[in-house]
Amino acid sequence: MNASSNNYTQIESDISTPNGASEGRTAGNTNALDNFTWAQKLKESSHPIALVFYIFFRLGPIFLYMFGSFIIGFVTEKNRFILHFILIVLLVCADFWNIKNISGRLLVGLRWWNEIATEGTNGEFENVWVFETANPERYINPIDSKVFWALLYAQPVIWSLLGILALFKLEFLYLILIIISISLSVTNGLAYTRCDKFRKANGLASDLVSRTTNNLLSRLNPFSS
Secondary structure (H helix, E strand, O other), X not given: OHHHHHHHHHHHHHHOOHHHHHXXXXXXXXXXXXXXXXXXXXXXXXXXXXXXHHHHHHHHHHHHHHHHXXXXXXXXXXXHHHHHHHHHHHHHHHHHHHHHHHHHHHHHOEEEEEEEEEEOOOOEEEEEEEEEEOOOOOOXXXXXXXXXXXXXXXXXXXXXXXXXXXXXXXXXXXXXXXXHHHHHHHHHHHHHHHHHHHHHHHHHHHHHHHHHHHHHHHHHOOXXX
């Protein structure tokens, strides 16, 4: 028993190092592992460039709203608010266009748009939502899908919190900007949610037809077991 205890103590002293060097190496290894994990996840994406631009356009307007005025102040003090306002609007519009036309199609295989259809002969117009889905056999990368849906729903929530803060601070011009941002973000969110439901319903219908056809053919086939 004593020999076993002495050996255990010796092993303890060999592992431990003075002055916290062991803790430093452990922290460094953890940071390196985290960096490796993020880089690895990005490499595992089916469309890494599209994913990077999607993250940039989703988070860019919020970052610019929170810190843009301070950063612009280093460049110029003249018309700082106007420049800040315009840059945010441009980023928000770019984010809306990117999600609607590029990110949704590449990352999750979905796309939507509006068409104005003539209803009857009375000259009335109807706003029609059109949904487009990729081939059901197409592989949807789980990393792309998780990031897409997470940021799609998270951004309007963050804008809403910033809107409440702007209301308390009586920053009504910024509040108008936030309302515009929320409107565009919610439009994309609702459209892609409906498009995803359409894809799932279409997939269930196709699967049902396929199973029914296979069962019917198997019954009609005299050689089937």
